[in-house]
Amino acid sequence: GAGxxxxxxxxxxxxxxxxxxxxxxxxxxxxxxxxxxxxxxGLEFLIYFQGNSAPDKSGLPSDRFSxxxxxxxxxxxxIQRTQQEDSAxxxxxxxxxxxxxxxxxxxxxxxxxx
Amino acid sequence: GDSVTQMEGPVTxxxxxxxxxxxxxxxxxxxxxxxxxxxxGEGLQLLLKATKADDKGSxxxxxxxxRKETTSFHLEKGSVQVSDSAVYFCASGRDDKIIFGKGTRLxxxx
Numbered sequence: 001g002a003g004x005x006x007x008x009x010x011x012x013x014x015x016x017x018x019x020x021x022x023x024x025x026x027x028x029x030x031x032x033x034x035x036x037x038x039x040x041x042g043l044e045f046l047i048y049f050q051g052n053s054a055p056d057k058s059g060l061p062s063d064r065f066s067x068x069x070x071x072x073x074x075x076x077x078x079i080q081r082t083q084q085e086d087s088a089x090x091x092x093x094x095x096x097x098x099x100x101x102x103x104x105x106x107x108x109x110x111x112x113x114x
Numbered sequence: 115g116d117s118v119t120q121m122e123g124p125v126t127x128x129x130x131x132x133x134x135x136x137x138x139x140x141x142x143x144x145x146x147x148x149x150x151x152x153x154x155g156e157g158l159q160l161l162l163k164a165t166k167a168d169d170k171g172s173x174x175x176x177x178x179x180x181r182k183e184t185t186s187f188h189l190e191k192g193s194v195q196v197s198d199s200a201v202y203f204c205a206s207g208r209d210d211k212i213i214f215g216k217g218t219r220l221x222x223x224x
Binding site for chain 1: 145146148150156157158159160163165203207208209210211212214215216217
């Protein structure tokens with residue numbers, strides 16, 4: 001597609017439930033990134049996929065968080081047993097795989113855990 | 115490791131005022147430098163970038179110059195508008211990752 005697409009745009013879930021967030025990157029972009037933006041905070045790196053390489057999971061805050069990328073394209077971020085502190089906007093970005101090109105971001109998924 | 119530091123906000127200015135948002139970086143080598151903007155309720159958009167020393171990135175009246183000697187990439191605009199109200203993120207990128215600053219919220223008063 002023309003841009004990075006994320007779904008859903010908003011998600012309200014009950015504490016303890018699992019959620020899945022989806023990201024569809026720009027066609028041809030080999031790299032895909034997930035970030036978290038909490039209210040009034042900057043961007044927190046979560047995970048990075050580059051081609052067929054093993055993902056860089058160094059930013060995942062706990063083992064309740066996981067992500068996969070199927071066929072080098074669509075990615076799903078899964079949060080198990082959600083907690084209220086997981087409430088944030090989850091942003092996905094894609095790029096040609098080199099930091100010098102910059103990222104294209106999706107509009108994000110606003111997750112609210114009640 | 116690499117890092118980006120930008121001035122804390124919020125920054126409040128009147129319409130038509132001159133804007134400067136300071137940004138400095140630390141990195142080994144020569145990263146590309148970026149400014150991203152996030153308008154209310156929207157995702158981040160690339161505003162401008164510079165890929166080597168002394169390059170000037172510009173877009174929508176905003177400018178920033180890559181200063182290697184001061185490791186800075188300050189964002190400037192000569193006359194801000196109410197529509198410029200947003201959060202601005204400075205970023206540094208090389209290899210396969212971009213490092214973001216914490217963002218500066220800008221309020222422009224009519």
